[in-house]
Amino acid sequence: MANSALRLSGVDAYYGDSHVLQKVAFELGAGRLLGLLGRNGAGKSTCMNVSVGLLSPRTGSVEVFGKPVTRMPPEVIAAHGVALVPQGRRVFKSLTVRENLMVAARKGFAGTAHAPWTADTVFAMFPRLAERRGQMAAYLSGGEQQMLAIGRALMSNPRVLLMDEPSEGLAPQIVAEVMATIRKLKESGLSIVLVEQNPKLVFDIADDIVILNSGRVAVVSTAAALKSDGVDLRQHLGIF
Ligand SMILES: Nc1ncnc2c1ncn2[C@@H]1O[C@H](COP(=O)(O)OP(=O)(O)OP(=O)(O)O)[C@@H](O)[C@H]1O
Ligand SMILES: [Mg+2]
Numbered sequence: 001m002a003n004s005a006l007r008l009s010g011v012d013a014y015y016g017d018s019h020v021l022q023k024v025a026f027e028l029g030a031g032r033l034l035g036l037l038g039r040n041g042a043g044k045s046t047c048m049n050v051s052v053g054l055l056s057p058r059t060g061s062v063e064v065f066g067k068p069v070t071r072m073p074p075e076v077i078a079a080h081g082v083a084l085v086p087q088g089r090r091v092f093k094s095l096t097v098r099e100n101l102m103v104a105a106r107k108g109f110a111g112t113a114h115a116p117w118t119a120d121t122v123f124a125m126f127p128r129l130a131e132r133r134g135q136m137a138a139y140l141s142g143g144e145q146q147m148l149a150i151g152r153a154l155m156s157n158p159r160v161l162l163m164d165e166p167s168e169g170l171a172p173q174i175v176a177e178v179m180a181t182i183r184k185l186k187e188s189g190l191s192i193v194l195v196e197q198n199p200k201l202v203f204d205i206a207d208d209i210v211i212l213n214s215g216r217v218a219v220v221s222t223a224a225a226l227k228s229d230g231v232d233l234r235q236h237l238g239i240f
Helices: 044-051 074-079 097-103 119-125 127-131 142-154 172-187 199-203 223-229
Strands: 004-015 018-029 033-037 059-064 082-085 160-164 191-196 208-213 216-222
Touching: 004 044, 004 191, 018 033, 018 044, 018 059, 018 191, 018 208, 018 216, 033 044, 033 199, 044 082, 044 160, 044 191, 074 082, 082 142, 097 119, 097 142, 119 127, 119 142, 127 142, 142 160, 142 172, 172 191, 191 199, 199 208, 199 223, 208 223, 216 223
Parallel strands: 033 191, 033 208, 082 160, 160 191
Antiparallel strands: 004 018, 004 059, 208 216
């Protein structure tokens, strides 16, 4: 791939003595959407933690737009334009919607193509958050908290957006709204990793698919090739 936004190469990562990622390698192309699939405990969130510097890989490397960021602290990797929407949302419950956005604001990486994100542009994308801008995040619904978590990540004006199971625990109609938002963000030119357990949600939106199984990369493919091959995903993902 000529222009890679995020590349993990030969990554081994541990929690204490527990060897959680083994020689993990994959590449997110610039402007593309990569669906990262795998069942519970496969290592998806660990890949995200390694990518944003929350966990240092013991071996291997991480590159952002061709620049090595391996073992750099999270704030340095963020300054390279990588933002994570964490699993379980993790918004500040006792801050208002607007405060949650403002504390996440960053200037972003110089030369980012699209107009900078501000609280106003986030509110334009999520009108429901605009209506609740003065409310404490604790009082938002799960779907609204997810939108706020996405908004917080956008406020750092990233080039690479990592989303860890944004559909988790949401009603189907809200999941559809979140997916429509992700589609718009992709159209805006962001490079995106979408972590999911449910392949159905990912296959329609992703360009590329990586499947993790027990901390190893089991499948790397384009979404189109996987769909037409009819690969038996149950082997890696359980039954959907
Ligand atoms: N902080 C931690 N300390 C020790 N082990 C951990 C920690 N976080 C995760 N693990 C273990 O590492 C492995 C990979 O976990 P990870 O959270 O990356 O999986 P996942 O694919 O994101 O799963 P899920 O779909 O449930 O979110 C699992 O065996 C998990 O139990
Ligand atoms: Mg996870």
